[in-house]
Amino acid sequence: MALVFTTSYLEDTRTLFHQTKGLADGAMAQVSDEQFFAALGEEENSIAIVVKHMAGNLRSRWTDFLTTDGEKPDRNRDSEFEQGTLTRAELLEAWERGWAALFHTLDSLTDADLARTIRIRGEAHSGMQAVNRALGHCAYHAGQIVLLAKHYAGANWKTLSVPRNKSAEFNRKVAAGEASQR
Numbered sequence: 001m002a003l004v005f006t007t008s009y010l011e012d013t014r015t016l017f018h019q020t021k022g023l024a025d026g027a028m029a030q031v032s033d034e035q036f037f038a039a040l041g042e043e044e045n046s047i048a049i050v051v052k053h054m055a056g057n058l059r060s061r062w063t064d065f066l067t068t069d070g071e072k073p074d075r076n077r078d079s080e081f082e083q084g085t086l087t088r089a090e091l092l093e094a095w096e097r098g099w100a101a102l103f104h105t106l107d108s109l110t111d112a113d114l115a116r117t118i119r120i121r122g123e124a125h126s127g128m129q130a131v132n133r134a135l136g137h138c139a140y141h142a143g144q145i146v147l148l149a150k151h152y153a154g155a156n157w158k159t160l161s162v163p164r165n166k167s168a169e170f171n172r173k174v175a176a177g178e179a180s181q182r
Contacts, residue, residue, distance in 0.1 A: 009114065013131055014106055017138065021099055024142040026160045027149035033088050035152035045081065047148050050141050051091045053080040058098030061120070061134055065105045066113060070120035070130065102134070 006012050028036065028047060039046040045053075056077065061070040086094075109127065118130040125133065150157050162170045 009128070010106065010109055010111065013135060014103070016135060017102060017106065020135070020138050020142045023160050024145045026158075027142075027146040028092075030153045030156070030158060031149045032152075035149075036088050037083070038152070040148070040151075045144070046083070047145050048086075048088065048091055049081055049083065050144050050148075051095050052084070052086070053077075054138065054141050055091070055094035055098040056080045057137065058102050058134075059094075061130075062098070062101040062105045065109075065118065065130070066116060066127075068119075069122065070118065071122075106131070 004011075004015070006015075028051075031047065035047070037046050037048045039049070056075055057080075060072040060075040063072065109131075114126065114128040114131070116127045118125045118127050120130060120133070146160065
């Protein structure tokens with residue numbers, strides 16, 4: 001995604017959320033179903049578990065963002081960390097629904113909404129704090145997905161950013177307008 005200069009917090013945040021989702025999507029596309037569900041150890045989460053957790057979090061936080069607590073009463077967070085019986089396709093459908101809720105809500109927010117009080121688990125946040133909290137949470141888990149996928153893909157990994165030992169070439173392309181800085 002090309003860098004678009006902006007001083008709009010909401011516009012930049014939308015871009016960052018899209019980039020974060022894109023990194024996770026690009027990483028997940030590089031793993032098999034077996035790798036998607038594999039955990040490195042008993043206490044570690046698989047990519048599937050991270051996806052399940054993020055889907056639940058996104059749905060809960062971004063549904064009725066301005067009017068209800070971000071921790072919805074029908075959310076069972078603990079179950080998000082159990083493997084369960086959902087297929088990869090079902091998990092990715094929930095993932096897409098969660099992100100759709102985020103983007104639908106984010107697209108409807110105004111600068112004035114950033115000063116409104118948003119509650120998450122009863123705790124008051126400004127709208128901006130709630131958005132920043134969500135961005136940090138999504139980036140954290142997207143990084144986990146990328147790390148796991150890169151581990152499983154090994155030598156077959158296709159980079160999602162500037163390739164190793166290619167910074168000078170990449171910088172030249174950015175300067176020539178042939179590549180994005182983001």
